[in-house]
Amino acid sequence: MNFFNILLPIAAEGIFTYSSDNHALPGTRVAVSFNNRKIVGIVLGETKEPPFKCKEISIILDEIPLFDKQWLEFIRKISEYYLTPLGSTLFGVLSPRVLASSPPKRPCLPKPLSIVDVDLSAEQKAIAERISADMSSFYPHLIHGVTGSGKTEIYMELIKRVAAIGRQTLYLVPEISLTPQLFELLSARLGIAPSVFHSKLPHKARADAFWQFALGETPFIVGARSALFIPSEKLGMIILDEEHEKSYKQEETPSYHLRDMAVLYAKIKKIPIILGSATPQVESYFNAANGKYSFHTLPNRIFGASMPTFNIIDIKKEYTKKIMAEPLLQELTETVSRGEQAIIFLNRKGYSTSLYCKVCGALQYCPNCSVPYTVYRSGRLLCNYCGSSARYSGCSVCGSTETYCAGVGTERVEEYLEERFPNQIVRIDADSVRSAGRLTRLIADFGSKKAQILVGTQFIAKGLHFPDVTFVGILGIDNILSLPDFRASERGYQLITQISGRAGRGKKCGIIHIQTMMPNHPLLNTEIYGGQNAFYDYELPRRAMFKYPPYTKLSRFLFAGGDERVTEEVSERVVYNIKKEFPKVIVLGPAKAPISKMNNLYRYAALIKSNSNKNIAELIKRAAAIFEKEKTAGIIFRADRDPYYFM
Numbered sequence: 001m002n003f004f005n006i007l008l009p010i011a012a013e014g015i016f017t018y019s020s021d022n023h024a025l026p027g028t029r030v031a032v033s034f035n036n037r038k039i040v041g042i043v044l045g046e047t048k049e050p051p052f053k054c055k056e057i058s059i060i061l062d063e064i065p066l067f068d069k070q071w072l073e074f075i076r077k078i079s080e081y082y083l084t085p086l087g088s089t090l091f092g093v094l095s096p097r098v099l100a101s102s103p104p105k106r107p108c109l110p111k112p113l114s115i116v117d118v119d120l121s122a123e124q125k126a127i128a129e130r131i132s133a134d135m136s137s138f139y140p141h142l143i144h145g146v147t148g149s150g151k152t153e154i155y156m157e158l159i160k161r162v163a164a165i166g167r168q169t170l171y172l173v174p175e176i177s178l179t180p181q182l183f184e185l186l187s188a189r190l191g192i193a194p195s196v197f198h199s200k201l202p203h204k205a206r207a208d209a210f211w212q213f214a215l216g217e218t219p220f221i222v223g224a225r226s227a228l229f230i231p232s233e234k235l236g237m238i239i240l241d242e243e244h245e246k247s248y249k250q251e252e253t254p255s256y257h258l259r260d261m262a263v264l265y266a267k268i269k270k271i272p273i274i275l276g277s278a279t280p281q282v283e284s285y286f287n288a289a290n291g292k293y294s295f296h297t298l299p300n301r302i303f304g305a306s307m308p309t310f311n312i313i314d315i316k317k318e319y320t321k322k323i324m325a326e327p328l329l330q331e332l333t334e335t336v337s338r339g340e341q342a343i344i345f346l347n348r349k350g351y352s353t354s355l356y357c358k359v360c361g362a363l364q365y366c367p368n369c370s371v372p373y374t375v376y377r378s379g380r381l382l383c384n385y386c387g388s389s390a391r392y393s394g395c396s397v398c399g400s401t402e403t404y405c406a407g408v409g410t411e412r413v414e415e416y417l418e419e420r421f422p423n424q425i426v427r428i429d430a431d432s433v434r435s436a437g438r439l440t441r442l443i444a445d446f447g448s449k450k451a452q453i454l455v456g457t458q459f460i461a462k463g464l465h466f467p468d469v470t471f472v473g474i475l476g477i478d479n480i481l482s483l484p485d486f487r488a489s490e491r492g493y494q495l496i497t498q499i500s501g502r503a504g505r506g507k508k509c510g511i512i513h514i515q516t517m518m519p520n521h522p523l524l525n526t527e528i529y530g531g532q533n534a535f536y537d538y539e540l541p542r543r544a545m546f547k548y549p550p551y552t553k554l555s556r557f558l559f560a561g562g563d564e565r566v567t568e569e570v571s572e573r574v575v576y577n578i579k580k581e582f583p584k585v586i587v588l589g590p591a592k593a594p595i596s597k598m599n600n601l602y603r604y605a606a607l608i609k610s611n612s613n614k615n616i617a618e619l620i621k622r623a624a625a626i627f628e629k630e631k632t633a634g635i636i637f638r639a640d641r642d643p644y645y646f647m
Contacts, residue, residue, distance in 0.1 A: 003049050004057070007075075007086060008034060008041040009096045011253075014087015016041075017050050020057040027065030027072060029099065031058045040100035042067055042090070061102075066214060067231045070268050077264060082641055083620055084254040092254050093229045101207035108215045111192050113163050120157060124150050127296045128157045131272060135165065135236060138267045142243075142288040143276040144532060145298030147501020148305055148465075151276045152182070155239050156189050158274065159220050167236025167271075168213065169220040172227060172262065174245035174462070176200050180440040181447075181464055182222060190220075197223035197230065200435060225250060225258050228265065238266050242462050243275040243284060244494055246487075249644040257642055259284070278501060279494040282543065285536050286550040299532055301505070308472070308503045308510030310526040314519040323408055323416045328473045328513040335471040336421060336452050340508065342471040344417070344455045345499045346410055347480060349429040350374040353407025355381065357395035364396060364403075370597040376431075377411045386599045408475070414455050421453060428456040462498045467506030472499055474514040481521055484594050485646045486548045492523045493535050500529070547586065547609050549642075553616050556643035557606040557623060559590065561635040564602035571604040573630045574623055574637070578608075582619050585610045594647045601636070605646075616641065 001019050008014045018032050024043045031040050033055055040061065079089040120128065131141050131154075145151045159169045173182065176198045187193045195209040195218045213221040213230050221227060225248065228238075240248075240262050248258035259275065266273035275284060275293070288295035301307065313325045324332070335342045352375040355364040363372050366383035373381035373390070381390045394401050405412075414427045426446045433439045439459075446454050447466060454460060454469075474496065481492040496514065504510020516524060528534050544551050557575070561567035571590035579587050589606030596603055610616050620639045627637040 001049070003047050003054060004030075005044040005047050006030060006032060006041040006057070007044050007090055008032070008039055009091040009094065009099060010034070010039075010087045011085075011091060012087045013085040014041075014090060015044065017047060017054050018057045019054040020060065022057075022060055024057065024060050025065045026069065027067035028060060028062040029066055030060050031100075033058060040096070042072070042099075044072065068233050071231045074261075074265050074268050077268075078254055078256055078261060081617075082254040082256060083617065083624075083639065089254050092250070092252055093226065093256075095206070095226070097203055098207050098210050101203075101210070103211045103215060104208065108217055110216055111218055113160060113190050113192060113219055120153055121150065121302060123298055123300075124154050124157075124302075127298070128154050128161075130294070130296065131158060131274060132161045135162065135167075135272060136270070137272075138270045139272050140263055140266065140287075140293045141272060141274045141296060142280060142284055142293045143274060143296045143298065144280050144285070144288070145276065145278060145296075146301060146307065146532065147278045147498065148301040148505045149278070149298035150302040151241070151298065152185065153302075155241070155274070155276070156186065158237060158239070159186075159190060162236040163219040165236065166234065168216065168218070168232050168234045169237045169239060170213075170227060170230075170232070170235060171220055171222045171239045172241065172258065173222060173224060174242045174247045175459060176224060176439065180443050186220075186222065192218070194218065195221040197221055197227040199224065199226060228258060228262055235269055236271055238262050238271065238273040239276070240273065241276050242498075244277045244279050244281040245462070246491065246644050249642075251645060255640050255643075257644070260642070279497045279535075282490055282536065282539055283550040286540065289536075297532060303507075305505060305507070306509055308500050308512050310500070310512045310514065310529060312519050312524050312526065313513055313515040314517075315515050316517045316519070323413060324473065324475070325513075325515045328515055329420075331471055331511065331513055332453070332473060333420075336424065338470075339452075340470045341446070341449065341452050341454070341466060341468045342473065343460060343466075343469055343499065343502050344413060344453060344473045344475065345457075345461065345495075346408065346413055346455070346475040347457050347495070348407070348409045348476055349384075349411070349431050349457055350382065350409035351377045351411040351415075352405035352409060355392065355403055355405055357398060357400050358402035358404055359400035360395060360398040362395055362397035364392070367396075368598070368600045370595055374409065375405050377415065385595065410455055410457060413475070417453055417455065424452045426451040426454050428454065428459045430457065430459070433459065458495070460499070460502070461495055462501075464502060465505055466502065468508075469503050469505065470508045470510050472503045472510070472512045474499060474512065477514060477524075478517050481518065481523055483647075486543075486546065487644070489523050489539060489542075490535075493528065493539075496523070497529060552586075552609045552611055553613050554641075554643055555608040555616050555620055556640045556646065557590070557608065558593065558638045558640065559604045559635060560598075560601040560638075561632075562601060563632075563634070566632050567602045567635055568604055570627070570630055570632060570635050571606065574626050575606045577626045577630075578606075578619060578623050581622060582615070585615055585619060607646075 079086045195212045197209040212218045287293045354372040368386045500512045559571035586609040590604045593603040593605040
C-alpha cells in the first residue's frame with residue numbers, strides 16, 4: 001500500500017493523506033472522498049504510513065502529471081507570501097470545476113501559426129530583437145509606450161518567435177472588454193483563433209480553453225487573471241498587457257496581485273515576461289528606471305498619428321444642473337455632424353448616484369452598508385457593495401415619498417444623449433454587459449458605426465481601437481481624484497491618459513474635453529500629459545515624502561463585526577500590541593474604514609508601513625496570533641499584503 005499527500009481546493013490548509021495500491025506521481029490529479037463528497041485534488045508526493053487509517057484514492061485521473069514541479073512551487077510561494085493556507089490558495093486561483101474537468105477525447109495536435117507579416121517600425125523591431133535575444137532565461141521587460149504606439153504588434157512578433165521554438169505564450173489582459181477586438185486582431189495576424197480564458201465564459205468553454213493550453217494544442221492563450229494558473233510545461237513567455245490595471249489585484253483569498261505573481265512565475269519557469277502599458281504603475285516605472293526591469297519606450301504613435309489635445313472645462317464658476325457643459329456638448333455635436341465618432345466616459349453606473357428626500361433632505365442609504373443607494377432608470381435602488389436592492393416606498397427618516405435624484409450615472413447620460421442623438425448611443429458598463437457575447441455585439445455595433453457615441457465606464461478605458469473616434473468627453477473625474485487613497489492621483493492620471501488614448505488613433509486628430517470642479521488640481525495640468533515621464537517626476541517625490549510604495553511595503557489590517565463597539569475594541573487591542581512589539585514599524589490606526597459598515601458588519605482598519613518584506617510577514621503572523629487570543633465571537637480579521645483597496 002502506498003500513501004500520498006493530496007492537496008485539495010478547500011478553504012483550509014487542505015493537505016490530507018490518502019492511500020492507494022497504485023503509484024501516483026507528484027502533480028497528477030486524483031479523485032478522493034472528502035466530507036462525503038467526491039473532490040479532485042493534486043498529488044504533492046508520497047509520504048510515510050500515518051498513525052491513523054486513511055481513505056483510499058478513488059481514481060487516479062492522470063497517467064502523466066498535469067502540474068509540473070515548477071507549478072507546485074509557484075502555488076507554495078503564493079501561499080507563503082500571502083500567508084494563506086495551501087488549500088485556500090489552490091481554491092482561490094483555480095476553479096475546482098475546471099480542475100475536475102476531463103480532457104477532450106481528441107488527438108493532441110498542435111495548431112501551427114499561419115503568420116501574416118506585419119511591418120514593424122524601427123523602434124518596434126529594436127524592442128522585439130532585444131527581448132528575443134535570450135528566450136531561455138528569466139528577465140522582466142517593461143514596454144512604456146504611449147496609447148496607439150504599437151505595443152500589440154510587438155507582442156505578436158514575440159508570440160511568433162516563441163512559437164517558432166516550440167514554446168507557448170500566455171497573454172494576460174485585465175478586462176474581458178479587451179478580448180473581442182484583441183481576439184479578432186490576433187486571429188487575423190497569427191492565422192489561428194487563440195484560446196480565450198476568463199470568468200465570464202461558460203464552464204465548458206473555460207474547461208476546453210484550459211485543456212487546449214495545458215495539452216499544448218495552441219501556441220498561445222489570451223486570458224484574464226485566472227489564466228496565469230493554467231499549467232503548461234511548454235510555457236515560453238508571459239505577456240501582461242495594461243500592467244497598471246488595479247483589476248489585476250484579487251480581493252478574495254489569496255489577495256494576490258497578478259503582475260507580481262506573473263513575474264514570480266516567470267522567474268520560477270526561467271522565461272521572459274513582458275509588462276506593457278502607456279501608464280505603468282509607479283512601482284513598475286521605478287523598477288525599470290532603477291534597472292530591475294529592462295526598460296523599453298515607444299514615445300510616438302504608429303502611422304504618424306498625433307496625440308490628442310486637451311481642454312479643461314471649469315464648471316465651478318458656471319455650475320448648472322446640466323449633465324454636460326456647453327463646450328463639451330457643442331464639440332460632441334460637431335463630431336457627430338462630421339460623421340465621426342465620440343466616447344463619453346463616466347465611471348459611475350446606474351441613473352443617479354444618490355436619492356434625497358425633498359421634505360427633510362435625508363439621503364437614502366443601504367440598510368446594510370454606510371453608502372447611499374444607486375438609483376436605476378427602472379426605479380430600482382441598488383447597493384453596489386452588498387448587492388441589496390429595493391423599491392423606494394418612502395423616506396427612511398420622515399416617510400415622505402417626494403424625492404429628487406442627485407449625481408449622474410451612465411444610464412442618465414445615455415438618456416440625456418438619446419434625446420439629442422436618437423438611435424446613436426451604445427452604452428458599455430457592468431450592467432449592460434452580462435456576458436462575453438453581449439460585450440462582443442456592443443463593441444461590434446460601435447466599430448461598424450451603427451452608433452456614433454459610446455457611453456461607458458472603465459470597461460472602455462483601455463485597449464479598444466476605433467479609428468473614427470476623434471472626440472472623448474470625460475465626466476466625473478473629480479470623484480476619482482478625491483478618493484482617500486494615496487494612489488488617487490495615479491489612478492486619475494491613468495484613467496485620463498487611457499480613455500484619452502481612444503481618440504485620434506486614425507488619420508484624424510483627437511480632442512479631449514474634461515469637465516471639472518477642480519481645474520487647478522495638479523493632475524489636470526495638461527503638461528503632465530505632454531511627456532512620458534512627467535507624471536512620475538511629479539509623483540515619486542510625493543511617495544518618498546510620505547513613505548508609500550515603491551519606497552515602503554504595505555499591509556492593511558481589516559477588522560469587521562456585527563457589534564461596532566466590540567469590533568473597535570478588538571482592533572485597538574491587536575494594534576496596540578503590534579505597536580508595542582514592532583516599535584520600528586509605522587502602524588497607522590485603527591480607525592473606521594472609509595466605508596465603515598458593509599454587509600451589516602462594522603469595519604475598522606489599520607495600515608502598516610515597513611521597509612522590509614520580512615518584517616511585514618512577521619508582523620502579520622503575530623497580529624493573527626494576537627487576534628486569535630483577543631478576538632470575540634463574530635469578529636473577522638483580514639490582513640492584505642500590498643493592498644490596493646482602502647475603502
